[in-house]
Amino acid sequence: MSQEVLELQMPPAREEPAGAHHASAHNAGAQYAGAQPGGGRYASAQHAGGQCFHCGELCRAASFALEGRSFCCLGCQTVFSILTASGLDQFYQLQTSPGVRIRASSAAAKWKFLDDPSVQEKLFDFADDNKAKVTLFLPAIHCVACVWLLENLFKLHPGIGKSQVNFARREATITFAPTEIKFSELAALVTSIGYEPQLTLGETEKAKPSPLRKKVWLQIGLAAFGFGNIMLMSLPFYFGLDSINGPWFKTIAGWLSLAMALPVVTYSASDFWLSAWAGLRQRVLTLEVPITIGLAAIYCSSIVEVASHRGPGYCDSLTGLIFFLLCGRLFQKKTYERLTFDRDYKGFFPLSVVRKVAGHEESIAISRLKTGDRIILRNGELLPADGCLISGKACMDYSFVTGEAEPVQFDAGARLYAGGRQAGGAIEVETIKPVAQSYLASLWNNEAFRKTTDNDFDSLTNQYSRRFTKLVVGIALCAGAFWLFKSPATSLKAFTSILIVACPCALALAAPLTHGTVQRLLARLKIFLRNGLVIERMAKVDTIVLDKTGTLTMATVGGIVFHGNKLSHEERNWIVSLAKHSTHPNSVRLASLPGAAALPVAAFKETPGCGVEGDVAGHKILLGSQSWISNRLDKVTHKADGTAVFVAIDGKFRGSFALENTLRPEVEQLISKLQGRFELALLSGDNEREAARFEKIFGDRFTLNFNQSPADKLQFVRELQKAGRTVMMVGDGLNDAGALRQADVGVAVVENTGAFSPASDVILDAAELARLPHVLAFARSAARIVRAGFIISALYNIIGVSIAAAGLLQPMVCAILMPISSATIVLFSCGASAWAARRSGLISQPHTSIRQAAEAVTQPETLLQPS
Amino acid sequence: MSIVIILILASLSVGLVFLGAFIWSVRSGQYEDTTTPSLRILADDPQPKISEIKIKLK
Numbered sequence: 001m002s003q004e005v006l007e008l009q010m011p012p013a014r015e016e017p018a019g020a021h022h023a024s025a026h027n028a029g030a031q032y033a034g035a036q037p038g039g040g041r042y043a044s045a046q047h048a049g050g051q052c053f054h055c056g057e058l059c060r061a062a063s064f065a066l067e068g069r070s071f072c073c074l075g076c077q078t079v080f081s082i083l084t085a086s087g088l089d090q091f092y093q094l095q096t097s098p099g100v101r102i103r104a105s106s107a108a109a110k111w112k113f114l115d116d117p118s119v120q121e122k123l124f125d126f127a128d129d130n131k132a133k134v135t136l137f138l139p140a141i142h143c144v145a146c147v148w149l150l151e152n153l154f155k156l157h158p159g160i161g162k163s164q165v166n167f168a169r170r171e172a173t174i175t176f177a178p179t180e181i182k183f184s185e186l187a188a189l190v191t192s193i194g195y196e197p198q199l200t201l202g203e204t205e206k207a208k209p210s211p212l213r214k215k216v217w218l219q220i221g222l223a224a225f226g227f228g229n230i231m232l233m234s235l236p237f238y239f240g241l242d243s244i245n246g247p248w249f250k251t252i253a254g255w256l257s258l259a260m261a262l263p264v265v266t267y268s269a270s271d272f273w274l275s276a277w278a279g280l281r282q283r284v285l286t287l288e289v290p291i292t293i294g295l296a297a298i299y300c301s302s303i304v305e306v307a308s309h310r311g312p313g314y315c316d317s318l319t320g321l322i323f324f325l326l327c328g329r330l331f332q333k334k335t336y337e338r339l340t341f342d343r344d345y346k347g348f349f350p351l352s353v354v355r356k357v358a359g360h361e362e363s364i365a366i367s368r369l370k371t372g373d374r375i376i377l378r379n380g381e382l383l384p385a386d387g388c389l390i391s392g393k394a395c396m397d398y399s400f401v402t403g404e405a406e407p408v409q410f411d412a413g414a415r416l417y418a419g420g421r422q423a424g425g426a427i428e429v430e431t432i433k434p435v436a437q438s439y440l441a442s443l444w445n446n447e448a449f450r451k452t453t454d455n456d457f458d459s460l461t462n463q464y465s466r467r468f469t470k471l472v473v474g475i476a477l478c479a480g481a482f483w484l485f486k487s488p489a490t491s492l493k494a495f496t497s498i499l500i501v502a503c504p505c506a507l508a509l510a511a512p513l514t515h516g517t518v519q520r521l522l523a524r525l526k527i528f529l530r531n532g533l534v535i536e537r538m539a540k541v542d543t544i545v546l547d548k549t550g551t552l553t554m555a556t557v558g559g560i561v562f563h564g565n566k567l568s569h570e571e572r573n574w575i576v577s578l579a580k581h582s583t584h585p586n587s588v589r590l591a592s593l594p595g596a597a598a599l600p601v602a603a604f605k606e607t608p609g610c611g612v613e614g615d616v617a618g619h620k621i622l623l624g625s626q627s628w629i630s631n632r633l634d635k636v637t638h639k640a641d642g643t644a645v646f647v648a649i650d651g652k653f654r655g656s657f658a659l660e661n662t663l664r665p666e667v668e669q670l671i672s673k674l675q676g677r678f679e680l681a682l683l684s685g686d687n688e689r690e691a692a693r694f695e696k697i698f699g700d701r702f703t704l705n706f707n708q709s710p711a712d713k714l715q716f717v718r719e720l721q722k723a724g725r726t727v728m729m730v731g732d733g734l735n736d737a738g739a740l741r742q743a744d745v746g747v748a749v750v751e752n753t754g755a756f757s758p759a760s761d762v763i764l765d766a767a768e769l770a771r772l773p774h775v776l777a778f779a780r781s782a783a784r785i786v787r788a789g790f791i792i793s794a795l796y797n798i799i800g801v802s803i804a805a806a807g808l809l810q811p812m813v814c815a816i817l818m819p820i821s822s823a824t825i826v827l828f829s830c831g832a833s834a835w836a837a838r839r840s841g842l843i844s845q846p847h848t849s850i851r852q853a854a855e856a857v858t859q860p861e862t863l864l865q866p867s
Numbered sequence: 868m869s870i871v872i873i874l875i876l877a878s879l880s881v882g883l884v885f886l887g888a889f890i891w892s893v894r895s896g897q898y899e900d901t902t903t904p905s906l907r908i909l910a911d912d913p914q915p916k917i918s919e920i921k922i923k924l925k
Contacts, residue, residue, distance in 0.1 A: 144909045151907070167903040217898045221889045229882050233875065245871050256875070 053092070054080050055194075079193050083149075086156050091149050111184035111191075113363040114199075120183060123199065125173070131161070134183065135173045136190065136197040141165065150195065157181050157189060216333065219268040220326045226264040227319040230257045234316040242312075254306030257315035258299075264319045265299050268326060287465035290472060290504050291325070297499035314500060317814045324822045328509045331516050353384055356428065374430050377422040385431045389414045392427030396420035461511040464790050465504060472502040472801070479805040490807040497809035501800035501817065509822060510789030513829035518782045521837045526765035527775060534761045536786075537744050538779035540726045544674060545717060545739070547731035548684035548694070551749045551769075552667050560593060564647070564655015571649060574616040577601055578623060586645050587612060587623070589659055611646075622648040629653060663693075666770035671697050673773040679725070683708045683716060683739070714738035730764075730772070747772075774842045781836035788832070789825050796821035 052072035064071040067084075071077040083091055113119055126133040141150070147165045150172045154160045159180030164173045172195075176186055187197055233253045236242040242249055272288045272295070279286035295318065302313025355364050356374040369375070369385060377383060383396070394410040410416060416429060480495035515532025522529060529535065546552060567575070577599040579590035604614040611624015622629055629646040633653055644656040674680060681703040682694055694704055705716065713731075717739045720727045729743035740746030740761075747762040749769060764772070800817050803809055892898070 144906045147903060147906050165903050165907075166900040167906055168900060213899065214893050214896075217893045218890060221886065221893065225882060225886045225889075229879060232878065249871065252872070252875075256879075 052076050082156070082193060088149060088152055088155055091145050110363070111187040114184040114187055115182055116364075123183075127178070130177055130179055131175060132178050132183070133173065133175045134186075135171050136187075137169075137171055137199075138190065138195040139170055139198050140195045141167065141170045141172070146195070149193065150190075153190070156193075157186075160186070213333075216326075216330055219270070220323070220330060223264050223268040223319060223323040223326055226260045226268075227316070227323045230260055230316045230319050233257060234312060237312050247309075250312055251306065251309060254302075254312040257313060258302060258306060261299065261302070261315040261319050264322055265295060269295060269322050271329075272325070284462075285466045285469045287461055287504065287508055290465065290469040290502070291508065293469075293473075294499055294502065294504075295322070297496050301496045301500065314814055317500075317818045320819055321822075324819070325508055328512050331512065369431060369434070371431055371434050374428055377427050377429060383416055383418050383420045383422065383429065385418050386433040387416050387418075387429035387431045389416055390428040390430050394420075394422060394427045394429075396422060461507065461786075465507060468504055468507060472498065472797075475502075475801060475805065483807060487807075493809075494805055494807045497804035497807070497814075498801055501804045501809060501814060502797050504793065504797075507790060507793050509825045510793060510829055511786050513826060514782055514786050514789065514833050517830045517833040518778065518837075521834065521842070522775065522778075525771065525842060526768055527771065528763040529761065534745060535779045535782050537726070537761075538728070538776060539783035541678070541728040541745055541776065543679040543681070543720055543725040543727045545681045545683060545713075545720070545727060545729045545743065547713070547729075547739075548682060548690075551730055552682075552694075553663055560589060561658045562655060563658060564653075567647075567654065570617075571654075573599065574619055574621050574649070575623065575647060577616050578604070578612060578614045578621045586659060590623070590645060590657060619650050622646075626656075663697075664766070664769055668697055670770055670772060675699070675702070677773075678776075681705070681716070681720075683713050710738050714742050717742045728776075771842060774840045777840040778837055778842055781840060782833060785829060785832045785836060789829055792824060792828060793821060796824070 051070075053069035054071055054076035064073065064077045066077050066080060069080070071080065083089055114123075120127065120132075124132055124134050138150070141147070147167055150165050151163055153163045153172075153174065157180075159177045161175035161177070163175065165171070166173070172190075174186065174190075176183075181189075187199075190197060233256060236245070236249075237253075242253070269292075272292050275286060276288035276292040279289055298314045298318045298321075302315050302318070305311045305313045353364060353369055354361050354376040355369070356362075356376055361376060371385075374390065375384075375387070389410050389412050391412055394414065394416060395407045396410060396416060415432070418433075476495050476498040479498055480491050483491035483494045511532060515535050518535055519529050519532065572593065576591055576593050578601055579587040579593075599616050601614040601616050605612070607613075607624070607628065610628035611622060613620070613622045613624075615621070622632060623645055626644070626646050629648055633648055633651060644658050646656045647654045671680065675698075679702070680698065682698060682705065684704075684706050691704065691706060698704060705712070708716070713729075717727050717729055721742070721744070727743045728745040728747060729739045730747040730749060731740050740748060745761050747764055749764050749766050762775075764775075796817065800809075800813075800821075803813060
């Protein structure tokens with residue numbers, strides 16, 4: 001049965017099906033990191049081309065095959081056999097090529113540290129003798145099939161119980177019996193099917209999710225209950241029908257309304273009371289202060305009215321107001337939750353490290369690493385603390401720290417700084433500083449990172465609310481004083497009804513809704529904002545500082561120039577065939593050169609950090625660094641600037657491939673659009689070899705600085721700010737982190753949004769870089785929309801306050817005016833933001849209409865969900 | 868006129884029942900994750916029942 005099903009699922013022609021596109025988008029980061037187990041074996045496999053049945057990625061010329069299906073690597077093939085053997089092949093029915101490309105084969109030893117009780121204590125949600133529950137963050141979760149597979153995990157091992165996936169958070173909560181399957185084995189199992197848990201220091205120290213979310217829902221539900229039922233009883237009064245039932249109806253309805261409104265005022269609105277109180281204690285007039293004054297005024301005057309048999313009170317307006325305010329808050333919270341990306345630098349550090357003690361190796365938690373420990377770093381592992389190289393050949397990739405793309409080689413005895421990533425064979429390092437004091441950590445502990453970015457004291461809303469409160473209280477006092485002389489009976493009524501009607505609900509809704517809509521619209525374009533305040537700051541930006549490496553240039557495609565004796569088409573083909581066997585970034589780039597079908601390679605050998613060699617079509621090919629080729633052959637005098645791969649064929653040096661960091665195609669257009677409006681500057685950690693190229697693009701009006709260390713970049717931004725400028729920093733990685741944080745708006749340009757995101761204010765998908773001017777224009781429109789919302793709210797307030805000051809406020813006027821002002825603001829904020837997005841050129845398709853923006857408000861789930 | 872009282876009581880009690888149901892649904896965690904169930908339903912395999920799970924977890 002399952003066999004037939006699979007036959008039906010055999011990829012037909014596989015000309016880029018939707019699923020494949022999907023999978024490849026999610027695997028962009030893994031693209032070149034994929035392990036190629038058993039390098040030399042490629043040559044023997046006959047399968048050519050096609051897409052991997054498991055992950056949908058294009059298979060290299062020679063690939064793995066099983067049951068008539070081709071796979072890109074042994075990992076994918078293994079997952080396929082595990083799944084079919086366990087009867088889980090429905091996985092492949094749910095989506096075409098739903099799998100995740102399998103990276104390095106998972107060694108169970110890697111997870112050994114998870115059996116340490118102190119680590120388990122941090123990670124487990126619950127544990128006793130025969131049951132443990134753990135929530136794992138699995139970033140690879142990306143589609144329906146993932147959810148299905150992970151929730152059927154129990155079929156893979158008898159020790160696993162129920163597992164439940166939270167798709168939005170990319171988490172799986174797994175119950176298992178530690179007596180039957182150790183935690184480390186569970187982690188290895190989950191990794192083996194393609195979902196490597198991401199366990200980092202940051203993750204373990206993270207507090208467990210609080211039950212706050214439940215409280216928010218309960219508050220809203222209670223407010224909706226009160227609002228609906230009180231409205232029902234108030235309807236007769238709006239139409240003057242209450243007298244039909246007799247005078248007692250008014251009293252009963254009044255007391256019932258008061259009773260239903262009590263939990264709404266106390267429980268549902270508790271957050272407003274608390275933050276108003278906290279604001280008052282710090283002597284800050286936050287928005288909550290006038291809101292709570294209004295709430296208290298409405299409830300107290302309702303009690304007086306009902307008790308004195310004068311009317312049914314204003315509980316309908318009161319509960320409606322609280323309900324709308326809470327809806328605005330929920331919308332805001334949902335937006336934040338969905339867009340949370342503020343990761344700590346600790347997230348980039350590994351959780352465990354291999355320590356060498358008395359000749360044997362053990363895996364320990366990084367927090368237990370001490371100065372003087374000997375640690376083993378393997379290919380691709382990050383050095384967690386400064387250290388001294390004991391043995392092995394270090395080839396450290398410091399692109400996180402310095403921005404230089406080329407790995408630096410070190411010999412034994414050299415001092416290595418934290419944050420470097422080893423490329424090549426295993427090395428042994430003795431740590432000379434504890435984890436916290438190392439270079440990277442000190443950069444991140446810089447003052448700039450401690451700046452509380454969420455301090456919204458100066459946000460537009462708070463500026464307006466301070467004035468608003470003073471103004472309203474002033475008017476109320478004046479009106480009260482005026483009536484005191486003219487007609488003392490009206491005095492108190494006028495005073496309280498001004499406080500009632502001037503409730504700044506529209507003020508409270510305008511900014512969150514506009515910002516929320518903007519964030520959602522941008523998120524659809526893979527532009528993520530930390531929070532709404534970023535929009536306000538973005539609207540004020542007048543200076544843009546750009547980083548070069550990884551931001552304006554990209555290292556992955558094209559830009560390969562050959563210097564030396566011209567290569568024949570055949571020779572070029574040999575080189576490409578050889579390069580395809582290595583995962584080194586330079587080899588991967590060479591392998592992307594156009595060539596005929598790859599030829600088989602014999603005697604392939606990779607010397608990590610130096611080069612690759614092999615026999616292609618009977619010719620000995622060497623690809624590698626200058627020093628390595630020089631050592632193998634005669635001295636090579638040929639010079640090359642920048643990143644270069646040297647080539648020798650049959651023992652003769654032939655020349656070098658210069659691998660230029662190519663400019664992103666949209667850069668020139670981007671600069672020309674930005675330079676009219678903003679002051680620009682370019683900072684680069686790289687050397688000056690490309691200075692001329694950038695001078696041509698930027699013109700001579702702007703600053704171009706090369707050889708900049710992370711500290712220089714930070715200092716540069718700080719100087720600009722001292723000169724009174726509002727700076728936006730556009731950078732790519734951890735090496736810009738200081739400047740990104742210091743800048744008023746830090747924009748991180750990333751190739752893969754899931755993979756790497758330093759703590760910045762905005763995360764921009766590299767493909768969307770050209771949209772930056774539009775985003776800035778959109779931010780300015782959004783700030784204007786918020787102001788316009790305030791004006792609308794002010795108009796309603798003027799009408800309401802005039803009626804109230806005249807002493808004529810009726811419950812019905814109140815019940816109509818307040819919901820209408822809230823509704824107008826909701827529609828205006830969402831509609832105008834969507835319109836502004838289209839006008840600023842961000843969204844060109846006509847389908848993004850106000851209707852969609854409204855849907856975005858009502859269905860917050862639909863937006864970030866992969867389609 | 869007392870019919871109005873009965874109507875109010877009836878509507879209120881229905882409202883309270885729904886409020887109770889809502890509170891129960893929030894407490895039982897149904898609002899914790901509103902995305903995954905919409906995906907889960909797309910897989911036609913019945914969800915694993917506790918009895919199907921091979922080990923007995925106390």
